[in-house]
Amino acid sequence: MASGSGSTTAITTKGLGKRYGSLWALQDCTISVPRGRVTALVGPNGAGKTTLLRMLVGLSRPSTGELAVLGRAPRQDPEFLSSVGYLAQDVPLYPRLSAEDHLRLGAHLNEGWDADGARSRLAALHVPTDRPVATLSGGQRAQVGLGLALAKRPRLLLLDEPVAALDPLARREFLTTLTEAVADGDLSVMLSSHLLHDLERVCDHVLLLSSSRAQICEDIDDLLASHRMLLGRRRDLTDIERSLTVIKATQTERQTRLLVRCDGPVLDPSWEITEVGLEDIILGYMGQGDVPLGGHLNALEEVR
Amino acid sequence: MNFMIWRLHGNQAYFAAAALVVLTTILLVTGSVMAHDYAVALASCGATSSCADIGSFLFRGDGAIMDLVDLTLVTPLLFGLFWGAPLLAKEFEDGTHSLAWTQGVTRARWLRTNVMWALLAAAVWGAAMAALVTWWHNPENALGARFGTFDVQGFVPVAYSLFGVALGIAVGSVIRRVLPALATTLALFLAIRVAIGIYLRPHYETPVAKLYSLLNGKAGQPANSWAISNSIVGPGGHNYGDQFSLNELPKGCASIFPGKGGGDGGMSSCLASHGFHQLVTFQPDTRFWAFQGIEAAIFVVLAAALIGFTFWRVLSRDA
Amino acid sequence: MSFQLNSASGVPAYLQLVQQIKQALRMGVLKVGDKLPTVKEVVAEVAINPNTVMKAYWELEHEGLVEGRQGVGTFVSRRPDGPPPGTQARLARSLEKWVLTARQEGLDEESIEALLRSILRSSWIEGVA
Missing domain, CATH: 3.40.50.300 (P-loop containing nucleotide triphosphate hydrolases)
Structure with missing residues (x-):
């Protein structure tokens, strides 16, 4: 400064x-x-x-x-x-x-x-x-x-x-x-x-x-760098939740789509990984409800 | 700060000044005529020693002018409604308080300056008006009961004006919209003024009590005094108020019915002969200025309390 | 030099600026010695955060492509690695020709993009392997 x-x-x-x-x-x-x-x-x-x-x-x-x-x-x-x-x-x-x-x-x-x-x-x-x-x-x-x-x-x-x-x-x-x-x-x-x-x-x-609480407070570039959208066939999420923070999960009959926060690259080749825009990240967090800042809560949203 | 006040409230000041100029002109002209007439009448009656009924042949002003003078009674209320109530309520209603209170001037200073100017304006205008009306009333005061026009002359109009503005400001700090604040100020002002006028003012000092013979009527009550009560007192000192019920009448008088055979049908003389008297309580004319002082003090204290409340309200609570 | 930002892409805005400047260098729109617009000029033109522009310029400076001179401005000091501008233009022309053919064969834009992406992907895997 x-x-x-x-x-x-x-x-x-x-x-x-x-x-x-x-x-x-x-x-x-x-x-x-x-x-x-x-x-x-x-x-x-x-x-x-x-x-x-x-x-x-x-x-x-x-x-x-x-x-x-x-x-x-x-x-x-x-x-x-x-x-x-x-x-x-x-x-x-x-x-x-x-x-x-x-x-x-x-x-x-x-x-x-x-x-x-x-x-x-x-x-x-x-x-x-x-x-x-x-x-x-x-x-x-x-x-x-x-x-x-x-x-x-x-x-x-x-x-x-x-x-x-x-x-x-x-x-x-x-x-x-x-x-x-x-x-x-x-x-x-x-x-x-x-x-x-x-x-x-x-x-x-x-x-x-x-919900009257702060969910994110950080630089937009960092936010974009640390969030990815994972798309793949439907599966159990317990494994992936061990290595990544799932912000939002959308499951259909065959597909699973995840908004995740990750500090390094995602290695699992069975996911199609795309970058996410700010709007999608924010909407992902908004759907969260009560997540304290930097918290780890995995909201699961079932879509028919 | 002062620039801001002037830019925002200058129009109100101009308007009030214009109204004051018009009023001054009218009262100066008619007042001078009256003062002259009075002096002439006094000189001529002095020559013939007939000053006792000088009032009967004196020009006392046009009816419309009289009404105008009586109307100055409401100016303190107008100050309250148009200077006091909108001062804060308008800022809150337009949201401009969040503009004003985030400039490089503390909220306390902003409030102090605004309140000070509003009170100062009310005091100056109120004092000018009161002085004018008091002067205008001079001949009248010499002749009649000053207590009858207590509210429009002396110091009290200044105190009422301060009170009106302070009440408006305080109400505006609580009710943050202009129209409801106006309505509430109106209602509270009238209620407090009337309540104090009716219930407190007669008792600022203990009224003088005098017993009169029923045969003389009220002739003995001092001229220009303010009658507070009028009642009948029995021989034992019992106060009957101003009305008897039939069974309270002494036996000899019970058969007399007022209205029969003209007048009170001899009721007064009958009662007088049984030892009844008329009791009159009144505030003598000499207490006029003491009463003015007391009433003015009451309203100034009320105004101060309201301003104190406003500061507490505005400074200790969220904007 | 003018910039465009795509907000849905998920690519940080400063990186988009970096990519656009690099592309301008490759295509020959910007040459060595050219002065980049000042931060204020960019901001006034496209209403973006000045820090974003600064960050992009720092990034380019870090890569040695531009050079900030105190109080004067930021100047292009070197072209990015890769073939000379002519190559890009030549490749663009042959790609144009290919796209035209694909259109004539009845491929819509979406299928062309998908085809291109899959080729890029498989050729990258081959290159790695």
Whole structure:
């Protein structure tokens, strides 16, 4: 890392949990995300993605466990607050104010505010900065929201479903702005989304939450390198489970298809072995239910 | 921070300022006329020593203006509804609190600045209005019961304004949507104001009690005082309230029925002859400012408690 | 030089970039001394993670194909091992001819691919053996 201040991890949590009433929105979440990564935060609805992001930015407090953001617990001081950029779901902005108003607002509220950078980005995308933001398109509003978050020159940027409501072109523009900002300097990003294809281009790390727990938290390249799809005639799985971690097994009358995690090559020649895309890996884990991070549970799914 | 307040709430301030200018103009013009008339009338009655009924030939303002002055009664409520209640509720409803509270300004400072400005605005506007109305009421006060217009003059409008805004803000911190917060603020404001006006205000100081002969009626009650109660007291000191039941009447008077043969049919004189008296309790005019002080203090304390609650609520709980 | 990413392939994105650059070198699209686009240029064009681009460039640098010059950019320093660009083009032309014949014989794209894959596989096994 170029500017070596602080810790080498952007986000560290230990046994982090959040309870609303008797319901756990997030439970026993222990993760570590290195600095400089663009992390995809994925998982089904209600898996605790928003809950996690809100705790990271200090909007809500954990019920259990610990968390460190850029090496320190989120807290109410200007230094912490300006080091973390946050764009909430649905891009909340003051509807009657213009983008320019928002930028001036930000300049009054933050130290080291980069209004010029934000203005030139918005100008390049032809986003009108003098009209009330309520009159802008969804894509333009998202750009204003991202511009505000980036103008803080944050070291960690948290984005909650930023592209969900955007058309493909606006989505591409949004992600381009984001990746350019990452290329510009020491910036870690975590963004949640359901659009795995977008995430796969933009992200190099993935955090999967499912059933309120963290199922995967690692570099996408490592994930792709360690997972394979095995296809072969139907057989008993006890043997293979000794040497491999079966993430998901699909058995038909004649065939067995396995998503496995393996550290070395699979030697058994009776399997046809193929590489697996990120989406299939994630879907494989999502079908899992309660598997602790790095756990070894063999879900067996019988298909007629 | 202040820039943010101004940019977001400037329109409300302009609107309130415009309303205040209109009100000021109307009251200054009519108030000057009234003050002049009063001075002239006082001079002329002084010459003929007939000042006792000066009120009867004095211009007391147009009915519509009177109504307008009475309407200033609701401005503290309007502050509560349009400045107080939306302050937090609107942020929560639009989700902009998550924008505001993730900038490089702590939530405590954000809240402090917002609340301070809202309270300051309410106090300034409330004070301006109260001063204006109090001045306008000057001739009237010299002639009639000030207690009748207790709520629109003196310090209390300022205290009500602070309370209104504080109540709105506190309600908005709990009910995070604008319309329900408005409705709740309205209901609570009215309930608390009315309850204190009816049940507490008469007892800020022990009312003065005076016994009058039933034959004189209420003629002896001091001018401009605020009557609290009016009852009949028997010879043994028993208080009958303001109504007798038939079997409580002394024997000699039981056969007299009011309304027969005009007036009370001699009931008053019959009772008086049996040793009954009229008991009047009242708050004398001289207590007016003490009462203003007490009531203002109550509402300022309530406002402070509500602001305290808001800070606790916003700072100690999840956004 | 422009890049394309296929997300369903299971091949890490940086490896896809490496393969595409190598292919461009083999085909002669990129020559020794050419400057590769900067990370920022690639990111702005295809909206991908800058770390992916950097990782691809590191990988190529590690293999000795490109050379990063501080503050100037990344330059092609060597072609990948293998026959000269002409060979590739010549082989491509004869493969084209073969594909045309296969089509005329009534093979659809799927069967052509399957045939090619099985030949590749069996020839690899022969080569190993």
